[in-house]
Amino acid sequence: IEAANLLHKPVVVFVGLTPFYPHANLRSYTFFVQGFGDISHGLLRRNVGFVLRRWPDNELERFCEEVHPCFVVGDENPLREPEQWRKLAADRLRVPFWTVDADVVVPSVLLKKEQFAARTIRPRIKALLDEFLVAPGNPKAAMRWQPAEKLKNLAINDDALSGIPIDTSVQPVSSFQGGSRAALETLNRFVRERLAGYAADRNHPDRDGTSRLSPYLHFGHIGPITVALAVKNASESCADREAFLEQLIVRRELSMNFVKYNPHYDRLRGVEPWALRTIKEHKRDEREHLYTAQQLEDAETHDPLWNAAQQQMVLSGWMHGYLRMYWAKKILEWTPSAEEAFDIAVRLNDRYELDGRDPNGYTGI
Numbered sequence: 001i002e003a004a005n006l007l008h009k010p011v012v013v014f015v016g017l018t019p020f021y022p023h024a025n026l027r028s029y030t031f032f033v034q035g036f037g038d039i040s041h042g043l044l045r046r047n048v049g050f051v052l053r054r055w056p057d058n059e060l061e062r063f064c065e066e067v068h069p070c071f072v073v074g075d076e077n078p079l080r081e082p083e084q085w086r087k088l089a090a091d092r093l094r095v096p097f098w099t100v101d102a103d104v105v106v107p108s109v110l111l112k113k114e115q116f117a118a119r120t121i122r123p124r125i126k127a128l129l130d131e132f133l134v135a136p137g138n139p140k141a142a143m144r145w146q147p148a149e150k151l152k153n154l155a156i157n158d159d160a161l162s163g164i165p166i167d168t169s170v171q172p173v174s175s176f177q178g179g180s181r182a183a184l185e186t187l188n189r190f191v192r193e194r195l196a197g198y199a200a201d202r203n204h205p206d207r208d209g210t211s212r213l214s215p216y217l218h219f220g221h222i223g224p225i226t227v228a229l230a231v232k233n234a235s236e237s238c239a240d241r242e243a244f245l246e247q248l249i250v251r252r253e254l255s256m257n258f259v260k261y262n263p264h265y266d267r268l269r270g271v272e273p274w275a276l277r278t279i280k281e282h283k284r285d286e287r288e289h290l291y292t293a294q295q296l297e298d299a300e301t302h303d304p305l306w307n308a309a310q311q312q313m314v315l316s317g318w319m320h321g322y323l324r325m326y327w328a329k330k331i332l333e334w335t336p337s338a339e340e341a342f343d344i345a346v347r348l349n350d351r352y353e354l355d356g357r358d359p360n361g362y363t364g365i
Helices: 002-007 026-034 036-044 060-067 080-092 118-126 180-193 214-218 224-232 238-261 273-281 293-297 304-316 321-333 338-352 359-364
Strands: 012-017 049-054 072-075 097-100
Touching: 012 036, 012 060, 026 036, 036 049, 036 180, 060 080, 072 080, 080 097, 118 238, 180 214, 180 224, 224 238, 238 359, 293 304, 293 338, 304 321, 304 338, 321 338, 321 359, 338 359
Parallel strands: 012 049, 072 097
Antiparallel strands: none
């Protein structure tokens, strides 16, 4: 918006719905689309347009040919598919193409290489926090977006997914509602009711001490800076605030760093060399229990805790972070090989979790 005001140009946001994102399904698409109304209303207050198109009319280049932009700004995402899309756009666009790393507090490119642990990335992030953990401005476009009369634009309603060939085998959930308003309500409720005691309670699933913000962060319905500042400025104890910011910034951005700099992030070969060595050493260890991928997906193991965690994920689209560690370790214990265990964990996480297909998930696995 600031650049457009200098150039005396209007601003428009373009979203092209594509049906072919790996492991995405009706559950994830529905949550994503639920946020469009909030986005559109927020942009309108700032004189910014919003154009929504769906496959097969979702090409960015075609839209640019119609509106003739002087430059294009895109969102950074270290995952393989979005990175390929950005490279393709950079090759095809005939105007400057900027990208912004808005999904982290400290831009990942400034860390320069893969960091192997929280202890190595923590001082690098903290050295840059004062520069980047600041409240964003709220500029308003000087020129209001006025679309051409024949410019194609879908109405924002529940039919946005109509006619798109997406996987419908995983249904939407009622436990989470997408959108920035729901995200802010979830954040405010967490700060008000559960931030106190977070340092002691976050690893106890029965106390429900987590924020439940991960789906909203994944889909961009809220940004990490908004969350971090709300917690940093809260009146709760320093220990609780620092414990949460450690998870939100240091641990989460460690996962972004891993995916950005490790091309094998969603495969077994991407894990640490010491882990690959120990896995190889124990490759022929006898397993007390072995389950098929389908038995695991259907929560048909001998372990009631694991079954409950798996069922919660399938039914609600969310699993407590501490249980996710137990969940993944048991898959390794109950399958014939680490390769198979890794693939099963990725598939289940990406298929059912609302925050699946995310650096946090791959790093956790």
